[in-house]
Amino acid sequence: MDIPELLASASLLVPEETATEHDLTVSDIWEYLAHDEWEIALGLLEELGDGHPVPLPFWEKLADAAEQLGFERxxxxxxxxxxxxxxxxxxxxLTLRPAAxxxxxxxxxxxxxxxxxxxWDVGHLSPAGEHAVSIAGLWVEGRTSLEPGGRATVRLVPLTPSHWTHIEPGRQITMHEDRTVAGRAVVLEVHRPAALTPEG
Known part of the structure; x- marks a missing residue:
């Protein structure tokens, strides 16, 4: 698919009544697409998707369009x-420990x-009774980086979701890049994996 097709196809996956914080809807996005304003349409679709649940193909199409446009981030x-x-x-x-x-x-x-x-130490123990750690990717919200000693809201995507099923808001977890603690985090929200519908 080319860029306009990808963006149009993604827009069809958003409920019509969905609006951005500035009250822009899918109808507005179609106007931008009609005038080849692909960058604006992509940004608005991302905003719609960030504020409301959308299916996996929505983000897959936007990723493809962003790659074709050369928008790496x-x-x-x-x-x-x-x-x-x-x-x-x-x-x-998350609060990182200071560099010192x-x-x-x-x-x-x-x-x-x-x-x-x-x-991440999320409370599991190894068969030997030692702390066991689990891997999760990390994205810092609203910032290009997080310096040592800094604090920010982060998003964690577990590599093995089953290791994280007991995690609830308010729980403290620790981040490790070696055997020492690199940072401490308090869980704010938990969203379980979506049940993917079998293809048929």
Whole structure:
């Protein structure tokens, strides 16, 4: 599919009554598409998808369109949202340890999509009774990076969702990049993986 087809197809997956915070709807997006304003249409579709539940193909189409347009961060965000639907997402308030107290001396990149997949102590124990860790990708909301000692809201996509089924808002979890604690987070929201409908 070319860019206009991808964006038009994605727009059909959004309920008509859905609106952005500025009251723009799918009808407005069609106006932008009619005038070849693809970048604006893509941005509005992302905004609609961020505020309302949409199916996996919506984000897949937007990712494809963003890649064709050469918008790397937008494409990364759309792929990230696909991962959230497949694996679930945990939003958390993360505070990194200061550089003087931890191994990390450089900022964490904000855009996840495989850039950083730290280990998390979410309360599991190994057969030997030691703390066991689980992997989750990390995306820093609204920032290009998070410096050592900094604090931000992050989105975590578990590599193995079954390791995270007991996690609830309010729980504290710790981030590790080696055996030491790199940061501490308080869980704000938990969204379980979407049940994918079998193709048929």
């Amino acid at each position: 937008s494409a990364a965000w759309c792929h990230w949202r696909c991962s959230e639907i497949r694996n679930g997402v945990i939003r958390a308030d 107290e931890a191994r990390r001396r450089t900022p964490i990149p904000g855009a996840g999509a495989g850039v950083l997949r730290p280990l």
